[in-house]
Amino acid sequence: MSEMKKIKNLKEFSTSADRFEGANLLCPGCAHSIIVREVLNATNDDLILAASTGCLEVCTAVYPYTSWDASWIHIGFENGSTAVAGAEAMYKALKRKGRLKQPDREPKFVAFGGDGASYDIGFQWISGCFERGHNMMYVVLDNEVYANTGGQRSSSTPIGASTTTAPAGRVSYGEKMNKKDMLAIMAAHGSPYVAQVAPNKWKDMVKKIQHGLATEGPVFINAMSACTTEWKFLPEDTIAISDLATDSLVFPLYEIIDGRKLNITYRPKNVIPVKDYLGAQGRFKHLFKPENKHVLDEWQARVDRDWEYLQRREEAGV
Amino acid sequence: MNNGWNDFEIGAMLRSFDGAVNGIATTLQEDRPYSKSNSFTASVADWRIEKPIFNKDYCIDCQFCWIYCPDISIISRDKKMVGVDYDHCKGCGICAEVCPTNPKSLLMFAEQEDEDKALAGWPEKEKKEN
Incomplete structure (x- = not known):
């Protein structure tokens, strides 16, 4: 196996040569490219990448340009996972037959997809890849909405968010369904490594990506991606909003090893109230009206309950 | 490269670099042979x-x-x-x-x-x- 890239601190990390290029068409302040940069810079290995349809795909492969300095393929909305799984299966077959042209190069296989392409549309495909046990990594850029097509709700959209297909107004407080617990579902597939990451915690992210790439088998990474356009905050606040999300425990950072053992990898020194996170975003603005107070209370209670559950699971080691 | 919208190909392959490249992960941007279809050349x-x-x-x-x-x-x-x-x-x-x-x-x-x-x-x- 190839040697792991040494990244002790941010100064050392900053000597990385990016394999993702500028002049892509992502919105100013988009967290997608911050995440992609952190993932790609975590390794010096050759990469074979795929992307499902979504913001990342449409913005980085606008004919006649590509923003990727590695082998990259896009096919359809649902099959970023199977595209890369197919490449991985072919690589294995050629290797077994001794027909690889450069047998000393061992590429890593990574697929990117938005939450729409992963939680909803491509779910069956991802499930298939994980069941077959391909040696690949699947990274979800989870911005909790179909941001590319104008902000429709997805099954990742949390309760109370106003989206174009679940708008808040006189009769509704917006999205009514709870966010799907994708990490638990993927851990239940028996995946050797499942983790949640956030771009503002770059060190945690790099550690998990490196661990994931070194792991044999299908690895699932859920990356929180703050969306300046659909979450409705100013572009320069992307990192501040991400900090609020991780410190309010709305996005707890943890990993699940072999589908069982859960480790919490980030414990905020000062846990901030969930309403600070919600209040910073336009999509939750209506929750601060008096008639929607019950949604706010429910939010805080649910986040507390989930955190309690994670801690207990970590303690029990199951 | 000069094709218009109507001449879109059903499947297209774009090369990020001119010629064969090795070790891009350790080559800084100023030393890379970017092709004109790499968005690095756009602004x-x-x-x-x-x-x-x-x-x-x-x-x-x-x-x-x-x-x-x-x-x-x-x-x-x-x-x-x-x-x-x-x-x-x-x-x-x-x-x-x-x-x-x-x-x-x-x-x-x-x-x-x-x-x-x-x-x-x-x-x-x-x-x-x-």
Whole structure:
């Protein structure tokens, strides 16, 4: 196996040569490219990448340009996972037959997809890849909405968010369904490594990506991606909003090893109230009206309950 | 490359580099043989309303701006912050926001602002209250 890239601190990390290029068409302040940069810079290995349809795909492969300095393929909305799984299966077959042209190069296989392409549309495909046990990594850029097509709700959209297909107004407080617990579902597939990451915690992210790439088998990474356009905050606040999300425990950072053992990898020194996170975003603005107070209370209670559950699971080691 | 919308190919393959390449992960941008279909050769400078200006007098090379820049527009070489890539910067302002120095080493100015003038009028160190 190839040697792991040494990244002790941010100064050392900053000597990385990016394999993702500028002049892509992502919105100013988009967290997608911050995440992609952190993932790609975590390794010096050759990469074979795929992307499902979504913001990342449409913005980085606008004919006649590509923003990727590695082998990259896009096919359809649902099959970023199977595209890369197919490449991985072919690589294995050629290797077994001794027909690889450069047998000393061992590429890593990574697929990117938005939450729409992963939680909803491509779910069956991802499930298939994980069941077959391909040696690949699947990274979800989870911005909790179909941001590319104008902000429709997805099954990742949390309760109370106003989206174009679940708008808040006189009769509704917006999205009514709870966010799907994708990490638990993927851990239940028996995946050797499942983790949640956030771009503002770059060190945690790099550690998990490196661990994931070194792991044999299908690895699932859920990356929180703050969306300046659909979450409705100013572009320069992307990192501040991400900090609020991780410190309010709305996005707890943890990993699940072999589908069982859960480790919490980030414990905020000062846990901030969930309403600070919600209040910073336009999509939750209506929750601060008096008639929607019950949604706010429910939010805080649910986040507390989930955190309690994670801690207990970590303690029990199951 | 000069095809219009109607001449789109059903499947297209774009090469990021001219000729065969090896070890791109360890080759810096200035040494890469970029092809004309790599978006590195394009520019989004006209997206900007505001631009970041870098004042190296206050910079501590913490690299927060480098890691959090979404557009690979903070140029860092040998662990030192060198400057801003104005061809690819979209002016989001994250770099100025995450800059921890006092006064900040990166500040947002109007796109037409003259760099020397901005540096001459750089704000003083903010005193902590009380």
